[in-house]
Amino acid sequence: MRDNKQNEIESNQSLHGKVFDQLKNGILNGKYKHGDLLNEVKMAEEMGVSRTPVREALRQLELEGLAAYTPNKGVVVRGLSREDIKDIYQIRLMIEGMTARRAAENITEEELAELKEYIELEEFYTGRDDVKQLSRLDSCFHETIYKACGSRLLTKTLKAFHHYVKSVRDISLSCPERAKETYSEHKAIYEAIRDRDRELAEILMEQHVRNATAFMEKQNYEKTS
Amino acid sequence: MRDNKQNEIESNQSLHGKVFDQLKNGILNGKYKHGDLLNEVKMAEEMGVSRTPVREALRQLELEGLAAYTPNKGVVVRGLSREDIKDIYQIRLMIEGMTARRAAENITEEELAELKEYIELEEFYTGRDDVKQLSRLDSCFHETIYKACGSRLLTKTLKAFHHYVKSVRDISLSCPERAKETYSEHKAIYEAIRDRDRELAEILMEQHVRNATAFMEKQNYEKTS
DNA sequence: TATTGTATAATTGTATACAATATTAAAAAC
DNA sequence: GTTTTTAATATTGTATACAATTATACAATA
Numbered sequence: 361m362r363d364n365k366q367n368e369i370e371s372n373q374s375l376h377g378k379v380f381d382q383l384k385n386g387i388l389n390g391k392y393k394h395g396d397l398l399n400e401v402k403m404a405e406e407m408g409v410s411r412t413p414v415r416e417a418l419r420q421l422e423l424e425g426l427a428a429y430t431p432n433k434g435v436v437v438r439g440l441s442r443e444d445i446k447d448i449y450q451i452r453l454m455i456e457g458m459t460a461r462r463a464a465e466n467i468t469e470e471e472l473a474e475l476k477e478y479i480e481l482e483e484f485y486t487g488r489d490d491v492k493q494l495s496r497l498d499s500c501f502h503e504t505i506y507k508a509c510g511s512r513l514l515t516k517t518l519k520a521f522h523h524y525v526k527s528v529r530d531i532s533l534s535c536p537e538r539a540k541e542t543y544s545e546h547k548a549i550y551e552a553i554r555d556r557d558r559e560l561a562e563i564l565m566e567q568h569v570r571n572a573t574a575f576m577e578k579q580n581y582e583k584t585s
Numbered sequence: 586m587r588d589n590k591q592n593e594i595e596s597n598q599s600l601h602g603k604v605f606d607q608l609k610n611g612i613l614n615g616k617y618k619h620g621d622l623l624n625e626v627k628m629a630e631e632m633g634v635s636r637t638p639v640r641e642a643l644r645q646l647e648l649e650g651l652a653a654y655t656p657n658k659g660v661v662v663r664g665l666s667r668e669d670i671k672d673i674y675q676i677r678l679m680i681e682g683m684t685a686r687r688a689a690e691n692i693t694e695e696e697l698a699e700l701k702e703y704i705e706l707e708e709f710y711t712g713r714d715d716v717k718q719l720s721r722l723d724s725c726f727h728e729t730i731y732k733a734c735g736s737r738l739l740t741k742t743l744k745a746f747h748h749y750v751k752s753v754r755d756i757s758l759s760c761p762e763r764a765k766e767t768y769s770e771h772k773a774i775y776e777a778i779r780d781r782d783r784e785l786a787e788i789l790m791e792q793h794v795r796n797a798t799a800f801m802e803k804q805n806y807e808k809t810s
Numbered sequence: 811t812a813t814t815g816t817a818t819a820a821t822t823g824t825a826t827a828c829a830a831t832a833t834t835a836a837a838a839a840c
Numbered sequence: 841g842t843t844t845t846t847a848a849t850a851t852t853g854t855a856t857a858c859a860a861t862t863a864t865a866c867a868a869t870a
Contacts, residue, residue, distance in 0.1 A: 374656050374853070376644065400822070410855045412637070415822090419601065419641045420648045425741050431599050432822060432861050447736040454679045511672045516650050517742065599823070625852070635825040640852090657831050657852060 376413035379403070380420050387426050387437055388527035394439035398427065424520065440524060442580070448524050449573040453566060455518060456502075459509040460549060460565035464558040466510035474504050475550050479543075486543045494533045494542075499526060501546055505553070505565075529572075531579055538575050545571065601638035604628070605645050612651050612662055613752035619664030623652065649745065665749060673749050674798040678791060680743060681727075684734040685774060685790035689783040691735035699729050700775050704768075711768045719758045719767075724751060726771055730778070730790075754797075756804055763800050770796065 383403070386392045398418060404411045418435045421427040427435045440448075467475075478501045485493040502522060506515045533539050545568040552561040608628070611617045629639045643660045646652040652660045665673075692700075703726045710718040727747065731740045757763050770793040777786040 376853090377656075399820095401820090411822090412640075412854055412856090415637075416641055416644045420644050423645045423648050425738070433863095434822070443736070444738055447738045450683070451680065451739065451742065454683065455676065458675070458679065511668070513650065513669055513672045514676065517676065601823085624850095626850090636852090637824055637826090658833095659852070 374413070375409050376416040376420075379407055379409065379413050380417035382407060383417055383421055384424075384426060384523065387421075387439060388523065392437045394437055396437040398435045398437065400434070440527075445524070445528060445576075448521050449569065449576070452518070452521060452525070453569045453573070455514065456505075456569050457562045457566040459505060459514055459518060460553065461558045461562040462509035462511065462514070463505045464553045464556050464561040467508040467553055471504055471508045472554055475501065475508075475553070478504070479547050479550050482543045482546060486539050489536055489539070491530060491534045491539075494539055495526070495530050498529060498533065498542065498546075505549075508553075528576060532572065532575050535575075535579075541571065542568075599638070600634050601641040604632055604634065604638050605642035607632060608642055608646055609649075609651060609748065612646075612664060613748065617662045619662055621662040623660045623662065625659070649748075665752075670749070670753060670801075673746050674794065674801070677743070677746060677750070678794045678798070680739065681730075681794050682787045682791040684730060684739055684743060685778065686783045686787040687734035687736065687739070688730045689778045689781050689786040692733040692778055696729055696733045697779055700726065700733075700778070703729065704772050704775050707768045707771060711764050714761055714764070716755060716759045716764075719764055720751070720755050723754060723758065723767065723771075730774075733778075753801060757797065757800050760800075760804075766796065767793075 383392070383398070392398065400411045400414050400418070403418075404414045407414070418427065418429070422429040422435060426438055428438045429435050478497050482494065482497050482501070485497065499522065503519060506518045506522075509515065533542065545564070549561060549564045549568060552564055608617070608623070617623065623643060625636045625639050625643070628643075629636045632639070643652065643654070647654040647660060651663055653663045654660045703722050707719065707722050707726070710722065724747065728744060731743045731747075734740065758767065770789070774786060774789045774793060777789055
């Protein structure tokens with residue numbers, strides 16, 4: 361299999377990086393819930409490190425908006441509300457189309473080959489209903505396009521949102537029909553980018569995000585009603 | 586004068602907060618240049634603190650994209666290229682319109698009064714060609730709209746970009762004609778939001794960002810040619 | 811009982827000490 | 841003279857110690 365380390369979660373070797381990842385995942389997975397107080401000593405003990413790396417991680421969490429910090433008091437978890445998630449999809453809708461367009465202009469042959477491999481693997485795992493793999497591939501696919509758009513800031517911004525998106529997506533992909541749709545939408549986007557068709561790539565990506573949003577909202581609706 | 590603390594730079598009382606602000610300003614003002622290595626001990630001595638708060642600030646700088654971090658090596662400044670700045674304006678163009686629309690829907694009477702005051706002050710200082718005050722007011726105006734849109738994530742994202750925008754804007758506002766245009770554009774946006782005219786607010790804001798972009802590019806062009 | 815004051819404990823904020831790693835300089839080998 | 845090896849130095853990574861602040865418990869008072 362090809363090297364796709366850059367799209368994996370960049371598991372920072374340093375302790376503060378690991379603590380940061382662990383806390384972030386903990387929040388997105390629901391281990392640490394909205395309003396929970398993140399005690400430095402407890403966190404440090406829990407992860408078997410000292411307070412120093414924990415503090416560095418907490419400062420980053422705060423900047424990323426996943427936690428709120430009050431001087432001399434501490435850090436409380438700031439989970440994602442339903443409104444937040446709607447906002448994320450709205451912002452994605454705005455930016456991802458542009459990103460796909462720019463990817464069609466700037467993508468390298470190497471990145472194109474990467475995308476192709478993801479598509480092929482997606483087809484394979486869609487047949488097997490392997491949600492975990494599909495989720496991973498979905499991330500890889502989108503993040504490669506972020507990279508390919510050739511803008512450091514766009515890449516950074518969208519990757520930040522992507523963390524949030526990930527926690528929502530698994531629900532969608534566990535529905536076989538939506539998984540199949542996702543595959544064919546990804547494939548169409550890939551082909552448009554490959555053919556350097558900027559307009560089409562943009563339109564297809566917008567439609568893809570719109571579909572994902574609609575599906576997610578439908579799921580939510582069915583759940584709560 | 587009314588209370589507008591929330592729009593001022595939230596000068597964090599803690600040392601790491603101060604160090605963070607200082608480093609960020611240093612980068613945006615050009616004190617620390619692209620490629621500079623930010624030595625922890627040196628920074629700590631320079632600011633009269635220990636390494637601990639410096640490290641926390643550096644981790645945040647890294648997450649914000651203003652610096653690149655390599656484990657066991659350190660942090661190097663990652664300034665903004667001309668391409669980066671173009672990207673910022675492109676992203677703003679995408680999102681700020683939406684924000685203005687949402688502000689027209691959700692703004693509170695209090696925030697509206699805030700906006701009104703900024704507009705009046707802008708008029709005053711435009712007559713005096715006081716660039717420093719105008720720059721501050723410009724920030725206040727836009728950030729109040731970010732707040733008023735009622736989305737934590739939109740506010741956060743745009744505020745992050747705004748830091749970059751600030752460093753570019755002063756050049757524009759030092760041109761009296763552009764300053765006058767800025768004032769009248771802001772006023773029109775304010776009136777649209779006040780009248781709860783979503784469509785108009787969105788269009789005017791998009792036009793405003795587009796004009797700012799065009800002016801900036803013209804300036805840059807004249808400078809380099 | 812409610813409230814205020816005070817002492818204690820817990821927690822965060824910062825500095826410093828030591829360990830691990832990387833850089834640099836100097837010496838040895840070729 | 842160039843390259844390699846090795847020691848010295850500098851820098852980052854982490855842990856711990858202490859200071860400052862905040863929360864808690866309990867007693868004194870109204």
